Amino acid sequence: MAGISLGLLHYSLNQSYDGIERRDLSAHMGRVVQSLESGLGHLNSQTRDWAVWTEMYSYVQAPSAAWAEENIGAHSMEPADLSLVMVYDAQGELVSMTTRNRGGGTLDLSGLQSGSYAQWLKNAEPETACGLMDTDAGLMLTCRANITRSDTSGAYVGTVVMGRQLDAQLTRKLQVQTRLSFQLHDRQDLPAGLARWSGLLTPGALGSGDFWTAHDETLYHLYYPLQDVLKKNVGLITLDVSRDVHEEAEKLFSQVRKQMVLTALVTAILLTVAVHLLLVRRLRRFTRQLVTLTEQSTWHTRISVRGNDELALLSRKVNSLLAVIESQVQTLEALTVTDPLTGLTNRRAFDARLAFEYARKNRDERPLAMLMLDVDHFKRYNDHYGHPGGDAALQALAQVLRLSVCRASDLIARLGGEEFAVLAPETDAAGAKALAERIRANLRERCIVHADSPVAAHMTVSIGIVIAGDETPEAFVNRADQALYKAKHGGRDRAYCDEPEALPDAGS
Structure with a gap:
């Protein structure tokens, strides 16, 4: 019985830890590739701005x-x-x-x-x-x-x-951002004898998503082929990662095995009962939790094993590893939902939040307001001050929005270019108008000089305000765009609500 239990324990731990180690290694390489693609995305934005x-x-x-x-x-x-x-x-x-x-x-x-x-x-x-x-x-x-x-x-x-x-x-800059000591090699082929890992990373502009691995007792060696614009391999990303999880699992398993063998030699009869009550059942529970966790990738879940023995220590070590993985996943998720220039929520996260708030609005019958903002004559601003000046102005506007939108439940997002949006749950037309006026007042007080604006000597915004009705989220956004258009058509530097009466302009 002891031999069978040890065999099952070793097999289950190896399978579970191999899965965790595989996902951990994929996350490391994914962070490196994501940092390069993020740099490529920033360069694309610069190129489009200049074009x-x-x-x-x-x-x-x-x-x-x-x-x-x-x-x-x-x-x-x-x-x-x-x-x-x-x-x-x-x-x-x-x-x-x-x-x-x-x-x-x-x-x-x-x-x-x-x-x-x-x-x-x-x-x-x-x-x-x-x-x-x-x-x-x-x-x-x-x-x-x-x-x-x-x-x-x-x-x-x-x-x-x-x-x-x-x-x-x-x-070096990317190494600091990712906190990984990877290396870039140009014009270098893959070494022989590597194992190919497919389907773990998303294909992108820099590679197919597949990477190759080799390992020894202490290190995993990762290789990601870099592809050029013609889809030819032109270099490699190499990354060495220590096998701490594997080593800890082997060490703890060895300790459990020694103690179980010693106990079996002293009390063979008692061990038959004790193994089932005190070890096998707990190991099965541990294995079930670990297998379920690795299959579902629920990194916020923690392994629950009571006691102060090696198995409990192992569970705590696993939980420590899961905390690290959860933190890394949250960091990567934050990068995918944040606008790199202003630090505000990006369009992707805004769309997801809009769908959620719309469903809650329909369920609870609470009001939902949206403010769509656009910088007046921003193209002229860019032409007059240059794109670096335009970027600085957008960052200043983002600070004004953060100052003006006070509730934690409200969402500020940059939708693209000089267009921004504020999603305000449980806010009626009066509250939305007051928020729009607060934004305009704070922007006037900030006084971002716009010498080439035909509207005012400082930067101004036009704001479209809508309150959600019985419509789809897409129609809601379209109404906000129409309200923004009417604010601009009405002379800019004003807010327009899709009600008969619009807010007063800056001179009133």
Whole structure:
């Protein structure tokens, strides 16, 4: 009986801990890949901001060396941490190309104009694209976007390309963010004899989602192949992770086994009864909890094993590991629902919260209000102050919104560009109007200068207010958009509620 119990214990622990270890390792590699893709997403936003620029639209049709030096030259690239800026016209001819290294010098990237990436760089379809390139200067995050006016009008006139070198400094920054000592290797193939793990990571712009592993007694060695924009393997992410969970499980199992064998030698008859009452039943419960937990990935759940013996110690160690995993999962989830520029909730999280609040509104018959905000003449602001100034203005507006929206139950979100929304549960039309006026008053007090605004000398916002009715969430959002449109159509710097009487404008 003791031998059978030990065998079952060892098998169950190995299976359970192998599953936990596998998910833990996948989470580690996922954090590394996510950090790179997050950097690529930020670069994509920068590229699109530069592409949607009336002055850039004019420049590509009538190139000016002086304009290029002032606006897209090396001194403009440094604050944005850019290594490459290329501009192509509608015929695919290179208009300008600027490179920069960390030391302020240039990079030799002339091979991009005629190499395997040349056609990808000047393609007009799709309108935006991002990925990795293997250049003469090493691996580089790259994005391209079609150039349009600031209001997105106009025919196709060319493409802007921006790149950020994956050098040692950027790698160290990502290591600090992920708290993992991974390494990036360009032009390196996978070692032989590795095991392939598929389906654990989501495929993305940098790889297929599959990674390879090998391990010894103390370390797991992880390898993730990096793919370029042409879907060719151009490098590797390598990560070594200690096998603390495996070692702890083996150590604790060894202790349990020694004590059980010693007890069996002293009291064989008593052990027959004691094993079932004091060990096997608890082990089965432990195994059931652990298997259920690993299958359902409910990391907030804790293993419940009473006592002060090795099994209880093992459960506490497992619970400690689960706490670490839960914290890491929460961190990753926060990254997926937060706007990187303002720190507010992003569109994805806003849509999920809207669906939840709408269901609660229908169930409890409580009012639900939405304020849709848009910065007046923000394109002019960007053209006048530049995109870094525009980013700073959006961050300041986010601070104004946080100051104005006081209830913990309310949700502030950046929906995209200069458009924001406030979701206010249990708020009627009067409360929503008061909130809108508080936002406008605080924004006036903040006095963000907007010298090119035809509305006022400072930044203003137009606000559309709606109260939820018997409609779908999508129709609710559409009504908010219409209310925002009416606020803008009515002269901007005002709030409009989809009731007969709108709020007064700034001069009243």
